[in-house]
Amino acid sequence: MPILSYREALNQAMREEMARDDRVFLLGEEVGQYNGAYKVSQGLLKEFGPWRVVDSPIAELGFAGLGVGAAIAGLRPIIEFMTWNFALLAYDQLVNNAAKMRSMSGGQLTCPIVFRGAQGAAHQLASQHSQVFENIYAYIPGLKVAVPATPRDAKGLLKTAIRDEDPIVFMESEVLYGSKGEVEEGELLIPFGQAEVVRQGGDVTIVAWQKMRFVATKAAEELAKEGIEATVIDPRTLRPFDLDAVLGSVARTHRCVIVEEGWPWMGSGAQLADSIQRHGFDDLDAPVLRVTGRDVPMPYAKPLEHTVLPTAERVVEACKNVLYRT
Amino acid sequence: MAEATTATRSDAAPRAEGVAGGKQELLDLYRRMLLVRRFEEAAGRVYTEGKIGGFCHLYIGQEAVGIGVYTGLDPRRDYLVNAYRDHGHALAWGSSPDAVMAELFGKANGLAHGKGGSMHMFDAARHNFGGYGIVGGQIPLAVGVGFAQRYQKKDGVVVCLFGEAAVNNGAFWESLNMSAVWKLPVIFICENNRYGMGTSIERSSAVTDVWRRACAHDIRGELVDGMDVLAMRDAVARAAAECRGEGGKPVLLEARTYRYRGHSMADPATYRTRDEVEQQKKRDPLNVLLEHARARKLEIDQAELETLEGEIGKVVEQALKASEEGPNPDPSVIWTDVYASPDDPALHRDI
Numbered sequence: 001m002p003i004l005s006y007r008e009a010l011n012q013a014m015r016e017e018m019a020r021d022d023r024v025f026l027l028g029e030e031v032g033q034y035n036g037a038y039k040v041s042q043g044l045l046k047e048f049g050p051w052r053v054v055d056s057p058i059a060e061l062g063f064a065g066l067g068v069g070a071a072i073a074g075l076r077p078i079i080e081f082m083t084w085n086f087a088l089l090a091y092d093q094l095v096n097n098a099a100k101m102r103s104m105s106g107g108q109l110t111c112p113i114v115f116r117g118a119q120g121a122a123h124q125l126a127s128q129h130s131q132v133f134e135n136i137y138a139y140i141p142g143l144k145v146a147v148p149a150t151p152r153d154a155k156g157l158l159k160t161a162i163r164d165e166d167p168i169v170f171m172e173s174e175v176l177y178g179s180k181g182e183v184e185e186g187e188l189l190i191p192f193g194q195a196e197v198v199r200q201g202g203d204v205t206i207v208a209w210q211k212m213r214f215v216a217t218k219a220a221e222e223l224a225k226e227g228i229e230a231t232v233i234d235p236r237t238l239r240p241f242d243l244d245a246v247l248g249s250v251a252r253t254h255r256c257v258i259v260e261e262g263w264p265w266m267g268s269g270a271q272l273a274d275s276i277q278r279h280g281f282d283d284l285d286a287p288v289l290r291v292t293g294r295d296v297p298m299p300y301a302k303p304l305e306h307t308v309l310p311t312a313e314r315v316v317e318a319c320k321n322v323l324y325r326t
Numbered sequence: 327m328a329e330a331t332t333a334t335r336s337d338a339a340p341r342a343e344g345v346a347g348g349k350q351e352l353l354d355l356y357r358r359m360l361l362v363r364r365f366e367e368a369a370g371r372v373y374t375e376g377k378i379g380g381f382c383h384l385y386i387g388q389e390a391v392g393i394g395v396y397t398g399l400d401p402r403r404d405y406l407v408n409a410y411r412d413h414g415h416a417l418a419w420g421s422s423p424d425a426v427m428a429e430l431f432g433k434a435n436g437l438a439h440g441k442g443g444s445m446h447m448f449d450a451a452r453h454n455f456g457g458y459g460i461v462g463g464q465i466p467l468a469v470g471v472g473f474a475q476r477y478q479k480k481d482g483v484v485v486c487l488f489g490e491a492a493v494n495n496g497a498f499w500e501s502l503n504m505s506a507v508w509k510l511p512v513i514f515i516c517e518n519n520r521y522g523m524g525t526s527i528e529r530s531s532a533v534t535d536v537w538r539r540a541c542a543h544d545i546r547g548e549l550v551d552g553m554d555v556l557a558m559r560d561a562v563a564r565a566a567a568e569c570r571g572e573g574g575k576p577v578l579l580e581a582r583t584y585r586y587r588g589h590s591m592a593d594p595a596t597y598r599t600r601d602e603v604e605q606q607k608k609r610d611p612l613n614v615l616l617e618h619a620r621a622r623k624l625e626i627d628q629a630e631l632e633t634l635e636g637e638i639g640k641v642v643e644q645a646l647k648a649s650e651e652g653p654n655p656d657p658s659v660i661w662t663d664v665y666a667s668p669d670d671p672a673l674h675r676d677i
Contacts (some may be wrong), residue, residue, distance in 0.1 A: 003588075025477065055505065056504070057500070057504060059503065061496055061497055062469070062496070062497065062501055063468065063500075064466070065463070065466020065467050065497065065501070066467075066501075067468065068470060069407070069455075069466060069468060069469060069471045069472075069474070070470035070471070070473050070474045071470070072455055073405070073470065073471040073473075074474060075473075075474050075478075077478060078575050092460060092463055093466065096458075096459075096460050096463055097467060098459070102664065102666070103664055104435065104442045104446040104448070104456070105438055105446070105450065105456060105663075106436075106438030106439040106441050106442060106448065106663065107662065107663040108448050108450040109456070110452055110666065111453065141674075142664055142665070143672075144665075144672045165665075166667075166672070167372065192671075193671045239672050241671075271677075275677060310429075311537070
């Protein structure tokens with residue numbers, strides 16, 4: 001199977017879908033002549049021309065709204081936010097227009113659109129460029145949220161997203177763009193709401209997505225050295241969420257740790273912990289623990305950034321806590 | 327939703343710019359404006375009776391803009407994107423008065439089956455792409471509909487409506503810029519009724535001539551008498567001809583108009599004097615049209631007006647009846663039209 005980078009996998013997904021359906025177009029800052037701020041759209045302008053790969057002004061609110069308008073008028077836009085930090089300027093368009101279009105029109109209009117871009121901390125980008133916002137979109141009925149971790153998931157979920165009839169928030173990771181992995185050639189459609197079991201183990205269930213999937217895997221390897229076997233589950237999409245996969249695993253391990261890059265208070269893991277205790281209370285032998293980013297704006301200095309982000313060490317510690325092995 | 331028929335020109339006023347319309351044409355325009363006036367008066371009445379919930383922003387006084395926009399366009403290929411003072415525009419674009427009123431009543435036979443209400447009148451089959459309740463938030467949508475016209479090599483134009491209070495926010499500026507850069511067929515129409523809720527344009531805007539803001543984007547701006555339906559219609563028709571088809575640039579029209587009622591039914595409008603309102607009413611759009619008729623020696627007599635009143639009165643009565651008698655939506659419909667499928671696992675019926 002071909003080895004692709006995460007960035008190439010996304011590029012391939014868009015290229016294949018644009019070739020398949022001429023209603024699909026890509027619009028965003030630097031997506032065309034510059035070939036993408038992170039080179040995700042490399043070569044697409046040359047292949048599809050300026051009406052289908054459109055360089056926008058730096059106007060997130062405006063071009064996100066343009067995408068919604070184009071979607072209700074019959075196109076299938078992919079709107080690229082250079083990062084989700086900047087998309088806060090467009091939050092109104094996603095929440096008040098895209099998410100509600102079908103409902104408030106009484107089903108007359110559909111809004112098939114993908115908003116995609118990078119989120120999360122990279123390397124010392126400081127407070128305004130290091131944020132995780134998946135929960136503020138997953139909160140909104142009408143939206144769907146994907147958080148792929150691997151090149152394969154990046155391609156398979158993006159292709160599914162582009163074909164979906166509902167508005168999709170597709171969150172990528174800047175530090176994963178260069179990561180590599182096996183990706184099927186051609187048709188690869190991964191359904192939303194299907195978790196991947198990354199690793200099987202009978203002692204504790206770790207739920208983690210995107211970058212945190214790799215932190216969790218590293219922690220699982222550390223734990224294995226001490227004879228503790230962890231299951232690592234990557235939900236891959238946060239809305240819909242494959243709760244059954246998590247509950248099934250917790251029924252076997254009786255312990256659960258959730259790892260998320262974002263802030264702790266009102267974060268994604270809070271909902272997940274609630275759902276696990278609600279539906280899996282009798283299976284639990286310990287409270288569900290969460291390992292999260294620290295509750296502060298991201299500082300610049302490298303050691304400070306490291307202190308804020310979840311680490312394998314913190315995940316190991318949490319797993320031992322739920323196993324009462326501290 | 328009202329029955330999904332494709333909008334046609336057959337019921338529209340014949341348009342011949344620069345040529346004095348015949349009497350039938352003027353009567354038709356009068357009838358269209360009168361329907362909006364009487365419909366809105368009835369809506370205001372039943373609102374005070376508690377039969378309509380939520381916010382209710384009435385269009386009384388601004389009828390010439392709504393009717394001028396519709397009759398200046400070709401609704402077979404053109405589109406409407408609107409703000410929240412939208413009952414009049416929905417009626418203008420041919421939505422059934424029964425369905426518009428029933429939507430205000432929150433009934434299942436409303437335009438959006440009771441999910442939209444006053445601020446979200448959609449009639450997609452008639453190219454009415456909706457009323458939106460966030461000030462300025464609908465403006466970029468119109469740019470997208472215009473983008474789709476160019477992309478699909480269609481020759482439709484999009485009218486985007488907003489109030490004068492929307493022109494100070496980013497959505498307005500970003501939209502005008504993008505549509506000018508990409509030469510999109512969008513007619514931006516500011517319905518300047520002088521008050522953004524209770525704040526006058528003089529208190530909110532450094533430049534109170536909205537049309538002059540067009541120059542910042544190198545597009546044409548024009549001031550239009552928004553109390554004169556013929557002036558409105560002709561200005562919209564000119565703008566449509568200008569931006570229709572490849573290479574046509576967007577146009578910004580400022581329609582000077584006035585709302586007789588408060589911002590919404592909850593607003594007693596204490597920020598303006600009774601004298602000011604009475605002065606404005608002297609240029610009532612219905613009377614302005616009658617003056618046009620007189621000037622053209624096509625005088626519409628009292629008997630004709632009374633006939634029209636009778637006809638319109640019946641239409642409004644019927645709309646009220648259909649709304650009173652219409653069924654409430656079934657509670658189960660809360661789960662439909664959130665996602666394409668009501669069974670989509672993204673929908674959390676139970677946490």
